[in-house]
Amino acid sequence: xxxxxxxxxxxxxxxxxxxxxxxxxxxxxxxALEKALxxxxxxxxxxxxxxxxxxxxxxxxxxxxxxxxxxxxxxKIEIGGGIRDEKTIKKYADIGVLRVILGTIAVKxxxxxxxxxxxxxxxxxxxxxxxxxxxxxxxWLEDSGVNCFEFMEKLCNMGCKTVICTDxxxxxxxxxxxxxxxxxLKKDYNIDVVASGGITSCDDVKILTDYGMYGAILxxxxxxxxxxxxxALKIAGRI
Numbered sequence: 001x002x003x004x005x006x007x008x009x010x011x012x013x014x015x016x017x018x019x020x021x022x023x024x025x026x027x028x029x030x031x032a033l034e035k036a037l038x039x040x041x042x043x044x045x046x047x048x049x050x051x052x053x054x055x056x057x058x059x060x061x062x063x064x065x066x067x068x069x070x071x072x073x074x075x076k077i078e079i080g081g082g083i084r085d086e087k088t089i090k091k092y093a094d095i096g097v098l099r100v101i102l103g104t105i106a107v108k109x110x111x112x113x114x115x116x117x118x119x120x121x122x123x124x125x126x127x128x129x130x131x132x133x134x135x136x137x138x139x140w141l142e143d144s145g146v147n148c149f150e151f152m153e154k155l156c157n158m159g160c161k162t163v164i165c166t167d168x169x170x171x172x173x174x175x176x177x178x179x180x181x182x183x184x185l186k187k188d189y190n191i192d193v194v195a196s197g198g199i200t201s202c203d204d205v206k207i208l209t210d211y212g213m214y215g216a217i218l219x220x221x222x223x224x225x226x227x228x229x230x231x232a233l234k235i236a237g238r239i
Contacts, residue, residue, distance in 0.1 A: 001208060001236040002215035004048035004078070004194065005039040005222055005229060007032055007069070009062040011053065016220045018172035020129075020140035022056065028223045032065050036073040042229040043239040046098070047075045048164075048194075048217045054082025055103070056139035060091070067095050080127050080164070089116060093123055101164055103127035104137040107144045107151065114158050125162035125194075126155055130181075131169065140168055152189050162192045162214070170198025172220045177204050186211050200226055205235045 007014055014029035029035045036047055049069065053061040059082060070077050079092055080101030092100045099122065106113045106126045117124050128148055129136045135144045135151060148165075155163060165185060167178040177198040185193045192214035199205065200221045208216050216236070221227040233239045 001205075001213050001238075002046050002194075003044060003205075003229070003232050003236050003238055004046050004215055004217045005044050006048045006050070006196075006217050006219035007035055008050045008052050008219070009065055009081075012062060012065050015052070016172055016223055017052070020136070020168050020171060022052070022139070024172075033069050033072055036069050036075060039229060040073060040075055043233045044229060045076055045238070046215075047073065047077045048196075049077055049079045049081075051079070051081030052139070055080070056082070056141070058082045058084050058104075060088060063091070066092075070095050070097055078125060078164075080125075086116065086119075089120060089124075093120065097123075099123045099125045099162060101125045101127045103129060107135050107137050107146050110154065110158075113160075117158055117160055122161045124160065125164055126160055128152065128155075128163050128165045130165065130167050136168055149188075152185065152191070156189055156191050160191060162194065163189075164194040164196055164217070166196040166217075168197065171196070173198055174200045174220060174224065174226055176200050177208075179204070179207055182208060182213060183211055186213060202227060202231050202235055205232045209236050 015027050018024040051062045076098040078099045084105040130148045135146045137144045182195045194215035196217040
């Protein structure tokens, strides 16, 4: 299983939110590249980045911060947050990201999503961010009314390769992740699923690895010292 340390960017800084609440922001680092290189030194090859300002406003406010990490860290980076048109996708693809994550636009415009999958293939991933069983959009601030499991079926039929699935109710609480959800997704859908939200312990990492998940994102648990990255990488069979 791939371990993706998370680097969420707001106002150019590395931060974490609690349950996606922009009113509950904690800053951990002012230099995103420095943090990425710390993760790399532990053995991580991959990095999950989110432009939180972009997710909320739909603008690439932190592009230069992200570009600096992509070009100078030597890591394989997936990026999400406010990517809602082909121009933005191409701009990220051109700087060498591993994949871009489409969230709001993927839910609201499935024809656009289908076209982008056809055009960019494996470089397109979809963020399925869940509140209850519905998908939340616009920086998790709006309930789309779209059922996550029905949407997963559509993604499989479109040929989408990778989904990043976050249970928002677990995100940032350090209380464990939604293991039954990920077990169901792995069993029912022929798609690579990256688990995200509330992964708090090495036990969580081991269970997700045993499920055969494609990947897992570690966020607040890393920053608060609940999980040592090298331990997670060893459990997941990455080092």
